[in-house]
Amino acid sequence: MIVKTSRPAARLAALVLPLAALAGMGTAAQADDWTPTSAIEFIAPANPGGGWDTLVRTTSRVIQEEGLADQNFAAINVPGGGGAVAWAQIARDTGNPHKLFATSPPIILVPLAGTSQYDHTNFTPIARLITDYSIVLVPRDSEYQDLNDLFDAIRENASLSVGGGSAPGSMDHISIAGVASAAGLEAADVNYIAFSGGGEAMTNLMGGHVEAVITGAGEAAGQLGPDSEVRALGVSAPERLGGPLADIPTYQEQGIDYTFDIWRGVMGTPDMPEEAVAYYEELFAQMLETDGWADARDQLGWIDAYQNSEEFGAFLDEQKEEFSEVLSELGLIR
Known part of the structure; x- marks a missing residue:
């Protein structure tokens, strides 16, 4: 059976479909165009001089020197509890797209040892950057x-x-x-x-x-x-x-016969908006391609090991399983 469509209806359909497509494109464009509107608090969950602090200050400097972001990345030290003090503060700032923190194996190990109620699942993975x-x-x-x-x-x-x-x-x-x-x-x-x-x-x-x-x-x-x-x-x-x-x-x-690798990356507040996550993971990916980063990385003996947000999240889940086994073997799980 052939269904005939009136010319007015056909013209209406021809108008409606492009408008709907344009609306969808507008939403995507808004997500792609998100940028920070104020300075980013970039937290090192320890005193100055350690690995988190070095990562925060090095990446902030390279991003600024290479002109990759319009807003400043402000390095902030929040020491205590092997990271637990900072994580407790960050966990209360749900959805804030202007707060990041450096992370590494303690985000999994400290909670497993029973000294923090927050672990990697409470935060938003942004990107893994390097291995040390x-x-x-x-x-x-x-x-x-x-x-x-x-x-x-x-x-x-x-x-x-x-x-x-x-x-x-x-x-x-x-x-x-x-x-x-x-x-x-x-x-x-x-x-x-x-x-x-x-x-x-x-x-x-x-x-x-x-x-x-x-x-x-x-x-x-x-x-x-x-x-x-x-x-x-x-x-x-x-x-x-x-x-x-x-x-x-x-x-x-x-x-x-033993090796141990210290990966380091960046995480954000709980439930960080997807458009902010996309902005930051792309920003750090661009940073890793700069000459300024290459110079800093080589001087510090780091090895690039980039993962985007989704890959980093899956990696963290795998690390938790592996570390749980190691801690049990060593009798360090409380």
């Missing part, structure tokens, strides 16, 4: 020449301590416990001392309050050199890094 590795540092005049020297000393004297800039059961603790276990110690034998950030950990190392410090290789890169007051015993990478870290042996080179 752990590095073990001692004072320049330390008697320990390599990792095995340090662990031998710990075997003989359980009171010897290793400091780190993350909470008990979090990233630095897991990293040093893991390499110690691979070296033949019990994970619990490591007397780990938690400080509020990498900067405080380094201050206590130089003050003689801990035997060694475990921290991010990238944040330590600027402190190493011929005239440095610290030496590195080893790095958790699968192979030697470049730049100022090229001479640091890996754990595996010292007969300890």
Whole structure:
């Protein structure tokens, strides 16, 4: 059966369909055209000097120098609880598109250890940016020449301590416990001392309050050199890094079959609007392509490891499963 359409009705349909399409395009355009209307609070959930702080200040500087955003990215330090204090504040700011924070494994490890009620599922993933590795540092005049020297000393004297800039059961603790276990110690034998950030950990190392410090290789890169007051015993990478870290042996080179990688990225407030997420993930993707970023990345010993919001969210879920198993094996889940 053939249905005839009157000419007026056909003309009306011809008008209605394009108008509907234009309306849809307008909505998409509004989402694509979203930009911040005020300065962005970019939070490092620790004191100055640590990995989060380095990421926040480096990315903010590159974005500004490369002219990638009209609004300023204001670096703000909110220390305490291995990140928990900052996360509690950010969690109360639901939907705010002008607040971001640097993140890394503690966003999963700290809640698993029972010291934060907020984990990655309470926030909005924006992008994973880089991978870094752990590095073990001692004072320049330390008697320990390599990792095995340090662990031998710990075997003989359980009171010897290793400091780190993350909470008990979090990233630095897991990293040093893991390499110690691979070296033949019990994970619990490591007397780990938690400080509020990498900067405080380094201050206590130089003050003689801990035997060694475990921290991010990238944040330590600027402190190493011929005239440095610290030496590195080893790095958790699968192979030697470049730049100022090229001479640091890996754990595996010292007969300890263990690696640990510290990814770092950016997250936003709970339920951040989709158009804001799209803006930020594209902004950080553009940043990674700039010469300014390449220079900073190489100087800090970082490795690009970009994931967009969706990919980063799935990655975080996988990390939670893996870390849950590790923490259970080490007896660090409360």
